[in-house]
Amino acid sequence: MELITILNHCHRHRGFVYQHARFAADQRSIEVDVRPRAGSAAICSGCHQPAPGYDHLPQRRFEFIPLWGFLVFLLYRMRRVECRNCGVLVEEVPWCDGKHQLTRAYMLFLARWARKLSWKETAESFHTSWDKVCDAVEYVVGWGLQHRTLQSIRAIGVDEIQYAKGHKYLTLVYQIDQGITRLLWVGKERTLESFQGFFTVIGDQLAAQIEFVCSDMWQPYLDVIRQKCSQALHILDRFHIVAKMNKALDEVRAAESRKMAREGHEPLLKKSRWCVLKRKQNLTSQQNIRLRELLRYNLQTVRAYLSPETCLWWSRDRVW
Numbered sequence: 467m468e469l470i471t472i473l474n475h476c477h478r479h480r481g482f483v484y485q486h487a488r489f490a491a492d493q494r495s496i497e498v499d500v501r502p503r504a505g506s507a508a509i510c511s512g513c514h515q516p517a518p519g520y521d522h523l524p525q526r527r528f529e530f531i532p533l534w535g536f537l538v539f540l541l542y543r544m545r546r547v548e549c550r551n552c553g554v555l556v557e558e559v560p561w562c563d564g565k566h567q568l569t570r571a572y573m574l575f576l577a578r579w580a581r582k583l584s585w586k587e588t589a590e591s592f593h594t595s596w597d598k599v600c601d602a603v604e605y606v607v608g609w610g611l612q613h614r615t616l617q618s619i620r621a622i623g624v625d626e627i628q629y630a631k632g633h634k635y636l637t638l639v640y641q642i643d644q645g646i647t648r649l650l651w652v653g654k655e656r657t658l659e660s661f662q663g664f665f666t667v668i669g670d671q672l673a674a675q676i677e678f679v680c681s682d683m684w685q686p687y688l689d690v691i692r693q694k695c696s697q698a699l700h701i702l703d704r705f706h707i708v709a710k711m712n713k714a715l716d717e718v719r720a721a722e723s724r725k726m727a728r729e730g731h732e733p734l735l736k737k738s739r740w741c742v743l744k745r746k747q748n749l750t751s752q753q754n755i756r757l758r759e760l761l762r763y764n765l766q767t768v769r770a771y772l773s774p775e776t777c778l779w780w781s782r783d784r785v786w
């Protein structure tokens with residue numbers, strides 16, 4: 467089977483034909499000549515309509531997906547057209563958008579790998595440069611943004627990620643509808659303004675259609691959700707609720723422990739942290755005895771432990 471046959475199967479374009487495939491002078495890459503199909507008109511890159519030819523530009527090399535360790539280049543002389551509407555312009559070709567050295571197919575190929583590997587690893591694996599991988603990712607992301615439809619978002623989730631060293635954050639907003647999970651928006655910082663930026667992008671009408679919002683308990687997020695999505699059911703992150711409850715319980719326990727020490731009682735609450743924080747079934751027998759001792763006292767800590775929310779958390783272990 468010849469390379470041309472394979473190319474015609476996987477990367478065929480009406481209006482163009484592959485001519486010869488050969489090794490380049492360096493013997494490390496394959497070059498494939500491309501020419502316009504006889505009788506097919508060039509397409510104006512301004513108005514995307516066929517237009518009469520004007521002249522040819524020097525040959526360009528468009529990098530295609532490497533094959534068996536060889537770089538592959540498509541060689542083509544771009545035509546210029548004399549368009550009635552747009553004047554003299556370079557033609558539009560289906561394998562490349564004109565600005566890039568890489569073919570669309572190769573950019574898509576690299577961008578897909580760049581999701582699985584680091585950009586550096588991707589570049590090394592396919593004998594290309596980091597800049598080209600970056601270019602490819604930018605191109606694919608740009609295409610995705612241009613063709614993104616934001617109609618009917620029912621559920622969103624907002625989260626922050628930390629990056630670099632120190633406290634630098636990004637705010638991420640995801641669509642989490644059934645069947646469509648995608649990253650919708652990234653904003654710098656995790657402030658009121660950064661999250662509001664997302665709602666500026668989608669507009670009030672779309673925001674009003676959102677039915678579910680998931681977030682953690684970061685105050686600026688809570689404020690923006692209350693302000694922009696008051697109609698939506700707001701679901702809080704379980705981890706943060708439990709963490710807040712544990713913290714509250716800890717504070718009550720510590721304050722009470724200090725008070726008891728001041729009043730000359732034995733340090734009953736010391737070493738009791740895990741008795742009240744752990745789920746009952748996870749307690750060691752020693753901690754169980756300690757918890758029973760604690761329960762004999764009518765302490766605030768014990769009441770916090772037995773508060774309805776806490777009971778819910780303990781008893782509905784499986785539901786949470």
Ligand SMILES: [Zn+2]
Pocket residue numbers: 510511512513514515517549550551552553
């Ligand atoms: Zn035109």
